Amino acid sequence: MEVKQLSTFFPNAANTYCPGCEHGLLLKFIGMALEELGVVDRAVMVGSVGCSTLAYKFINVDYVQAPHGRAPSIMQAIKLLEPESVVFAIQGDGDALSIGLQELINAANRGIPVTVFLYNNMVFGMTGGQMAPTTPNGLKTTTTPGGIRYKYLGPPLDACKILSGFDGVKYLKRVIITPRPIYTKDRLMYSSKEAIESYRAVLNALKTQLNGGFSFVEFLGTCNVNWKMTIEESKKYVHEVTAKMFRPGLCRDEFGVEK
Numbered sequence: 001m002e003v004k005q006l007s008t009f010f011p012n013a014a015n016t017y018c019p020g021c022e023h024g025l026l027l028k029f030i031g032m033a034l035e036e037l038g039v040v041d042r043a044v045m046v047g048s049v050g051c052s053t054l055a056y057k058f059i060n061v062d063y064v065q066a067p068h069g070r071a072p073s074i075m076q077a078i079k080l081l082e083p084e085s086v087v088f089a090i091q092g093d094g095d096a097l098s099i100g101l102q103e104l105i106n107a108a109n110r111g112i113p114v115t116v117f118l119y120n121n122m123v124f125g126m127t128g129g130q131m132a133p134t135t136p137n138g139l140k141t142t143t144t145p146g147g148i149r150y151k152y153l154g155p156p157l158d159a160c161k162i163l164s165g166f167d168g169v170k171y172l173k174r175v176i177i178t179p180r181p182i183y184t185k186d187r188l189m190y191s192s193k194e195a196i197e198s199y200r201a202v203l204n205a206l207k208t209q210l211n212g213g214f215s216f217v218e219f220l221g222t223c224n225v226n227w228k229m230t231i232e233e234s235k236k237y238v239h240e241v242t243a244k245m246f247r248p249g250l251c252r253d254e255f256g257v258e259k
């Protein structure tokens, strides 16, 4: 079978994400969606800070690096200067919901048509697994080695709940990007359902931007290295713990792009 090389990516770039991480999957879905929509030539990625920044090594589209948490502000500026551009960022949960929450909220309130893809792995991944505003009760992090306790730190921030309060947001969805482990009699396999749903969410978010609306998708992913889990354990964790806390689903589709 011939494997088609996506023109959105530099050929032969070596993968620098950790094995088992879904950051690379998300980037691939974005490239596929840009090609399907025929907008690679006018795509601009704004790099946030965190492991999503590694994308600049792979994706062959215009790229602007923002300071930590400031991607939504840079995205709005690009869109206002170049209205024909298709502007997106992948933000980590630490980037978007801690240092950058103010920028995100103001972007959602204004509703300038740009797209934020949130990769929620519930820790600060790139810097070594510190607690994030999304860390669940019990998960041990490098800054909370005994595990988070809501009693002292409060419950995790829910991005979709926050953004659903802003009329500027025209497409709002949470999906699981982590493949579910499937145990058969003699082997471990992984479900492809999550990949299909994640790809559709990427496509629909970009379609919303092309229709003139602000779009936001949260992807529930892993960081097995910092969670100190095997790849298999981390993927189970997302399905058994994360998805019960951050419920996947469509919150808003104002332009009906899901139909």
Ligand SMILES: Cc1ncc(C[n+]2csc(CCOP(=O)(O)OP(=O)(O)O)c2C)c(N)n1
Pocket: 049, 050, 051, 052, 068, 091, 092, 093, 094, 095, 096, 119, 121, 123, 124, 125, 126, 127, 132, 223
């Ligand atoms: C102003 C500023 N403060 C701190 C940092 C250090 N820093 C780099 S990546 C990062 C955490 C990113 O975590 P997250 O956004 O959750 O992304 P992940 O790496 O988990 O995908 C931090 C705090 C920085 N680069 N700039």
Ligand code: SF4
Pocket: 016, 017, 018, 020, 021, 022, 023, 051, 121, 125, 126, 222, 223, 224, 225, 226
């Ligand atoms: S540190 Fe975590 S989020 Fe970053 S590439 Fe590795 S597994 Fe992925």
